[in-house]
Amino acid sequence: MHASPLLQTFNTGPALLILLWVIFWAVVGGVVTPRVYRRKDLDASSATLYGAVAGAGTGPILPVYLWVKTPELNWRWIVVPSALTLAMLIWAFAVYDPNNLCVNNGGYVISQISNGLLVGVLYGLIALGLTLIFSILGIVSFAHGQFYMIGGYVAFFVVDDVFGLNLNPLLGLLAAGLVTMAIGIVFERLLLRPMHLGQIERPSEYAILVTFGLAFFLTYTVQATIGTNPRKLTPYFPIDTVTIGPVSMPPSRVIGAAIGLVVLAILYWFLNYTWRGKALRAVSQDKQAAAVVGINPLTMNTLAFGMGAMLAGIAGAALVQVFTWAPNVGDVASARSFVVIVLGGMGSLIGAMVGGLVIGVVEALGVGCFPDVSRALAYQQVFGLVIFAIVLLLKPTGLFGREL
Amino acid sequence: MTGKIILWILGVAGLVVLALLPLAYDIFPFLPPGLLNDYTLHVLIVGFYYAILASSWSLLMGYAGQFSFAHMAFASMGAYASGMLGMFLGTSPLTGIIAGTLLAGFFGLIIGLLVLRLRSTYLALFTIAFAEIFRLGVNAEKDYTGGGNGLQMDALFPNGVDLGFYQFDSVNKIPPYYVMFFLMIILIGLMVWLAGTRFGLFLKSIREDEEAAAALGVNVVRYKVLVFVITSMIAGLVGAVRGHYITIISPNDMVILWMSLVITMAVLGGIENLIAAGIGGIVVFIMLEFLRADFATTTVMTVTLTILLSIGLYQLVMVVARRSGRVMKNIHKTLAVAGAFVVALGVSAAIASPLTTLISYTYYDFSGSLLPETIDMSDWRLVIFGLILMLTLRFSQNGLLYPIIQRVSRTGKLSDTVAKRDAARAMAEAEA
Amino acid sequence: MSQIHLQVNNLSKDFGGLRAVNNVSFEVNGPELIGMIGPNGAGKTTLTNLLDGALIPSGGTIYLNGKRIDGIKPYQVARAGLGRTFQVTRSFRRMTVMENLLVPGMALHTTASRKAQEKKAWEVLEFLTFEHLANEYARSLSGGQQKLLELGRLLMLDPDIIILDEPFAGVHPKLMEKIYEYITTVNARGKAFILISHDMDTIFTLSKRLLVLNFGSLIADGTPDEVRQDPTVIEAYLGEEDEEYGTAMPVVDVHQLVEEEGDAS
The missing domain is CATH 1.10.3470 (ABC transporter involved in vitamin B12 uptake, BtuC)
Structure with a gap:
């Protein structure tokens, strides 16, 4: 096909060499390390990932050290190599495209990162609901993004004046939370509880399919009732663009992130200082022990699913003033939440937040730095998904996850 | 004739019909135009x-x-x-x-x-x-x-x-x-x-x-x-x-x-x-x-009402029967379903039109127009299938068609199955 | 038929710092009926998983009929002639009894026709007195019947050595008798058995030879009488201070036991 019309020159050759070097040692590290650990009868469950990262980041140096000394693999052995891997990739990228804004404009990079972090808080918030559901019910809800979508619409209709409601944004957030929680509770009671009562033959397949069916149902119910016209809300509060040095953050995102942080604080309080919250955490750690001390696991399932849906709904309400809203935003949100919870570790609340921030930054940088501007936005989700697929293959329990 | 043979005949007949379908007018010139x-x-x-x-x-x-x-x-x-x-x-x-x-x-x-x-x-x-x-x-x-x-x-x-x-x-x-x-x-x-x-x-x-x-x-x-x-x-x-x-x-x-x-x-x-x-x-x-077509709003209303009403009536009958301590056999259940459906259909047909008019005056569409004469089903049909998917998963995990096929294929073997079941039961009793 | 010969040399397995199986060596010569006992966590199941190929040994070798079988995949071990059951019943629940039996039959004989295997399966069903259940789903069987079905699958696999992990656990006395009969009959047909069980009475009555594991090591290998008097064994079980095992190694006829329990229920 014809060459890119952009007046840029790309140093493909040298960049490719660096990339091949990284990939080669990543593969060597990833393949050899687990074998070495297994041969020495050490825990090899993380060795593939750690070995691959060590190889990618340091070439042969760290892998050889790992093979000779076989230290116990804890976070020490992944943090620095990850940073070095990142550095190698950035180096390759800088060689490839020296004129890129991301390479020669530090302010632009910082600006992208801070915007990514702002959205990342909300990605984390959506995924938090999903990870909460997983930690209590042991299932991944494929309808999670739909709760997010519905939350956004509820807030939109409450705050906007299509119905002449024009209410306070806080009421919009509240309504979004309540509506999505109600849908979540009804769904859990009707279709998920039978699973926990042993009335369903193949529970794990059932859970995937039935939540998937719910997603389908909710998406098209919304589409059939209010149509596909994209809708957008003006920022909830009239504040100015926040500018700190080179960083400029649009008001809608700042408001969204602030809402996210407040909800996080409330959630933290709920989980740590209320009876129900503590009960939830108890169930997530040990179902049987929790049942022994008198916590009804079925009630906790319903509560967790309702809360998970509510968190997604509130996140939707917080983001409806940032992004344009259509019935299919749920699909993207679902996929992104999967990425976040797998990256952070299924069932880990802290992991979901960290994963959300990471994905927010990765997407922002990916879009901001992609050499071909015309395709950058189309690839926005792909950056996260690729990381997701790699993490799934190398360490399905994620960075902060626990064995199931 | 065993059920297996019936299924085979049905299957082959279906395939033959599909195979000859493009030639339908050549074989049966009297078919109404527009069918194919x-x-x-x-x-x-x-x-x-x-x-x-x-x-x-x-x-x-x-x-x-x-x-x-x-x-x-x-x-x-x-x-x-x-x-x-x-x-x-x-x-x-x-x-x-x-x-x-x-x-x-x-x-x-x-x-x-x-x-x-x-x-x-x-x-x-x-x-x-x-x-x-x-x-x-x-x-x-x-x-x-x-x-x-x-x-x-x-x-x-x-x-x-x-x-x-x-x-x-x-x-x-x-x-x-x-x-x-x-x-x-x-x-x-x-x-x-x-x-x-x-x-x-x-x-x-x-x-x-x-x-x-x-x-x-x-x-x-x-x-x-x-x-x-x-x-x-x-x-x-x-x-x-x-x-x-x-x-x-x-x-x-x-x-x-x-x-x-x-x-x-x-x-x-x-x-x-x-x-x-x-x-x-x-x-x-x-x-x-x-279902892609537009349907008259009253038709949609009638169908929806019929489904909802018949489920409601059936549940009502079952609750009443349970309260009064009657044992419902399969034939009774079938009759209850049929009765509920007929009653629901009649009631729905009668009230659908006035109800539609009533809603038309109260329900305000987001685009500003009143409830239309027809409803565009292109999204609603997907809603329906989403609902059916969830209900099928919940109540009939083997699907809707496969159980029927299984039942038909077993018809001829009924006596065989009964004998087998009796033997199994005898065995279980002997164990206990 | 070639002579059955299983040779385990210095087999070890570590999990991180824990040595679950420690330098275990023993041989099986011909159609022996061997019991393997040991307190909880002694390494019995780990040893089974090592023999079966589910785990790769940290050290040592296993030879079956002259062929080295450590380090090869479980399905290859199964085809080489070593079959096992699991502690928890693992029948293929959503498959019929007949299909359950056909799986090992077809897996073993890659060229055999389904007809021939079905014929063989009917013989197995007859042996288990299961003919009437052939087309039932495995999930509709009782727990004990599922255990029998697992034994039936092993007959279809036709291995030289059969390892049964807790074959009597949670089984109705009537079926227990049946499993007992299965073991003796199949053993008489020339198959070697390794039985792992907590049920001392049965093991001591049934086995001609006992292996005793403790903390991953083989602490005794001999006839039931020898083992019963072995001071290390007595110490191991005494050290446990567990009522179930007690001090005495009981001498009870299993048939008598079965009848008693059968009457009681």
């Missing part, structure tokens, strides 16, 4: 396509227990491979289709090898990621794939088909109809045959318990990878053929909606039976097309 046209044929062609996809997804999911959301991605991959070869190298559709099949099989092999360690939820998530990356990549690489506008593809038979005594031009629906029809018979037949051999047996044992299967000598890795390769190739093949039939392939063919529909088709038919899943594919697709 290009649109009917089109619906059936795409229906056959979904039958193959639903059936092959069932092989993967129902037999092998491998949850994949990437099936549509493989179908599109076949189509894109063929379309791009045709566009850049000018290859014929046949070469393209073969190449597309092989490419899909190759990716199936890679995916199969990569996901060996992943189970259920993780597998579902990984395949979603794969499908999404593929879709977004196709969308982004406009220069090669046409991006969101899609990629033009050659017609299945670019020069038409010349049978000597009759010529079909390249847009005639009859050649693609037969291509898809025979593909359906061959591919589903192939899968049914495979399912009956050691292959199907081992897949089921892997689904049930991988470790136990391995301890009994089953090469788990080989069969898991093989089922991915086979189903991906089938998806790639029919995807490519469909692409050439429609003459365009776009990333919209891969959005999650279509995967949802394939899953719905397979689940409604019955994921543990390849033929039932295939029939589910055709039936669901035909119903989707049928």
